[in-house]
Amino acid sequence: MLTAIIMAGGSGERFWPLSTPEKPKQLLKIFSDKTMIRETVDRILPIIPADKIFIATNELQQMAIKKELKDIPEENIIIEPDFKDTAAAIGYSSLIIENRLKKLLKNDEKLEVVVLASDHLIKDENLFRKVINKGAEEARKNSVIVTLGIKPDKPETGYGYIEVKNDEKIDLNEVYKVKRFREKPNLETAENYVASGKYLWNSGMFIFTIETIFKNFDVLMEEHTEIFNSIREKLLQNKTGLELTNLVRSDFKQFEKISIDFGLMEFSKNIRVIPVDIGWNDIGSFNALDEVFPKNIAGNIIRNTTVLELDAVNNIVVGDGSKISLLGVKDLVVVKNGNNILIADKSRTQDIKKIIQK
Incomplete structure (x- = not known):
């Protein structure tokens, strides 16, 4: 069962004065008559129904997002009690998906999750959806975390890079093992990365099964796992919205503030990448x-x-x-x-x- 977490808690500070904490970049109409978060949802609706799409946001933005995404069930708007970066946000959202949907699984069916940003531009939406489905199949069959790597067209210093573990030519839309993640490089290093043909931009899009992501947390982020276990018990009360936010607030404040890249992806041994050319841009600045x-x-x-x-x-x-x-x-x-x-x-x-x- 394919589900989605759309990350929509950022303040878009690099897009000030258009973007503000109350109306961040994902709620702006930059490229069309639709907001960026509306475009993100519409992009995946052909393969993931609205009741399987979850939005991870915060208390300041949750009302505007509910108003903007009226087709998304209100209980699917996940309101994080505090900003603790993406490791906590993705883990917490995955817990909610597990609690809500696990009982609906049939036979050997698994819960696959695709994590997407709410404010990225993707021009080739048909190819994007095909790659998401391929990544979900890989994640399900081989118990791996799949990320999408963007084929670079210039030596960009504003992105992290993914080094592909392969000695041959890297083909688009195929699955490869990840050798390592690299931090944002200087210009000379970025030029070497692009020239080698072995490096991809890190898009920040991930696909995994619920079982796989929590196994990785268990091994690599034990303190997060302890907090997840406490939250998992509280989810049995079936609270949603602000009631749930208040219920888990004390747990959430215990998370270390760390991204999933630094806490998990850089150290996991079961990461795969699919190189893609989908007209992607993270619209990170003007x-x-x-x-x-x-x-x-x-x-x-x-x-x-x-x-x-x-x-x-x-x-x-x-x-x-x-x-x-x-x-x-x-x-x-x-x-x-x-x-x-x-x-x-x-x-x-x-x-x-x-x-x-x-």
Whole structure:
């Protein structure tokens, strides 16, 4: 039985001032008349029904997400009591799926889970769904954790990398063993990775069975397992929503704040990767718009605004209907949303969250 966890608890700080804690990137309409989380749900509905899709979010955003995703059962909106990063979030959501759906399994059927971000762009949706189904079959048959690795088209320093354990040519959409995960590299290292043909971008998308993920937690993250066992007992009360959040709050606060990559994926011996080219972009900063939207003759990207420009090149301008004038500037990101205005050099967009945290 294929299910999904859509991770929707981020604040999207690098997309300020468009994104705010109350209305983060996943609730913005960036590429169409749909929000990014709506696009994510619609992308998987052909292979996973709405009652098998779970949304992992927080108390601040849960009402907006319920309003946006009215077809998702309210009890499938998982409200995390605290931000403890993805190891706790994915484990906790998997516990809820196990408690809710295990009794519906037939014969030797297993619960497969695909973990997706709520704010990624994927252009080839048909191929994406085919790969998800292939990954789920691999996870079920061989008790492994499967991740999707993006075929790199440039030496990107903003992504983690996956080294594939294979001496031959790596073919797209096939399953390979993972040799190791690599941290975000410097430019020279990234160039070597891409040139070797043995490295893929880490997309942060995972597929596993409930049984496999908890076996990995048992071996590699014992302290998380102890907390999971306490929460598992409380789930027998069949609470949902904020009632459940309050019930497990004291347990949740005990989790170490650590990502599933650092806590589990980097050390597990049963990880597989499927290299894909699905038109993926994690839209990690405003610079990603350079790769998505067409540019005018001066190389400027202009969204939701009117721009007067003179000797202005290679800028990204996003407005809220106001008129913006550019004179003699280049390589800037200019964003206006209400009373908030951002003007940043393109090379510094990864640092936007630093300025709003002051």
